[in-house]
Amino acid sequence: MTSSAPRLTVVTGADDSAARWRKRALSTASHAALIIASILMLYPLLWMLSASFRPENEIFSSSTLWPSSWSLDAYVRGWNGLRVSFGTFFLNSFIIAILAIIGNLATCSLAAFAFARLEFRGRSFWFALMLGTLMLPYQVTLIPQYVLFQGLGWINTILPLVVPKFLAADAFFIFLMVQFFRGIPKELDEAAQMDGCSPWRIYWKVLLPLSTPVLATAGVFTFIWTWDDFFGPLIYLSDIRTYTVMLGLRTFVDSTAQSDWGGLFAMSSLSLLPIFLFFLFFQRLLIDGIATTGMKR
């Protein structure tokens, strides 16, 4: 046994080592390229992070990432520098994001259940129509929506940002969930039907518990998109006490008076933290959700 093994390597030895070298060189080159690309991508973020710890006069004058001295001044200034503390903005953003997640998960999954599992007249037509709304840019519906919400007296409240989420208005998530539900064997529904379940109970007891990956995906994306949304809050929220983090960041940059860049970068860095953490915790489910969507499990 042991004597035959070296003999085999001797025969192919020369070719083998050349191939190994080529493979290693190729791998080194591709890793180097990827690392350089990553640094290029990360540079603006790292620059912002370092700027938040720099003295104010050094922000735009130095190109190194390492500050000459470290200070947390910008964070203290940024947090308390405005009329309303940044904590309020964070709270507002959280409230809106959490409500949006609850709304999207509850109603999009219900709509998706109907499209994926229930028989009703014109199902394909309504599904196509729903998908059609994916093509509509936000800006197109903006003005009619504004007029509508103004009529309802909802301007300067968070209702325009939250209530639509409870009406299954996000076609993308409905589509995502329909695809996922279709991948769950229909026999489970039938078994549940034989067990006496109503459609509502099938949805609640059978389909939803099996759909955690897609629910997590929808939840994470809703959080990120709502948290990052600038345009919606800008249009509907005018009182600084109702501002979200993104609107709060804007108030640092003032075209008429002096802008507090250090405070802006400090608060921008902080505003990334929730998204970063959210992603960190749900990353696994997120990948599962994207990978298994529409596939038979």
Next chain:
Amino acid sequence: MTTSVVLQKVVKAYGDIEVVHGIDLTIDPGEFVVFVGPSGCGKSTLLRMIAGLEPITGGDLVIDGERMNDVPPAKRGIAMVFQSYALYPHMSVYKNLAFGLETAGLKKAEIEPRVQRAAEILQIVPLLGRKPRALSGGQRQRVAIGRAIVREPRLFLFDEPLSNLDAELRVQMRVEIAKLHNDLGNTMVYVTHDQVEAMTMADKIVVLNSGNIEQVGTPLDLYNNPRNQFVAGFIGSPKMNFLTAQLKSVDSKSALVHTGGHDLGLNRAVAAKAGDTLTFGVRPEHITLNEGSGLKLGDMRVDLVEQLGGATLLYTTLPDGQSLAISLEGQRSVALGSEVTAYVDPDRCHLFDGTGAAA
């Protein structure tokens, strides 16, 4: 206590396409009925109509004298075992068994003993805490059956429950389901495409083809007296041999048939007239090579020999090019390419006319 099921002119259509054409069938209380037929013959559709998972397009479904067409599945007193088991993947085995009872609003104290009893019957007590993904195919099948038992239904439906199991386990589960039927005594309807399952388990077999019933009867009745060529070919393994034959003469007590280059005299009347072309059917196990044990069917060349241990299968060709399978008892040494002479018992031969009906 046991339940009767009556199908009256039951029709199923999807749009304009009719797939089940007016089925009439009576299932007696306590019977084990097997629906058998090739893929797409409508057997599963028929079962799903009884279950209530498919709406019935026309005709009536009557269970214990009550019309059930519009009664929802859970209210029909039926439990069904699915081909893919359809266990809830996120629930433990216990939860899987208890789910139907919980849905029906039973109290915990009532559910517990029923689940326990079903688990004991199927010997799955040690598995109650596990999730379905931690079970083998056979164990999943048991749980699926347990889920049916626990509801104490009046009628059990099985939709090809053994087709996902390996051969050995299939035989074992077959025996267990048959035993279960003996113990519980409930009426059971079982769908399969495997005629061996049908033969071994059924009190009554319903052979279906293209949405019609070809024949209903006990396993041996179908084996011995197939009503047509389809049933004759479907029931029995290896399959019945079919040879082209000519009816030379016929009277009220006998008939002379020419097939494979020889004339065979049968001691029975044949429902055809002299000169008609018929199909002559004989099962491989009813052919022998022993001279004097029947009528000579002809000399044939052996193309292939299969040794099964308990039997020897010969695949042969007649001088006119038609093929014929012969099953001989025991282990016989027959050389490939050799000539053998086959004999048949005339009482075990079948004749079918041009439409396929037994003549």
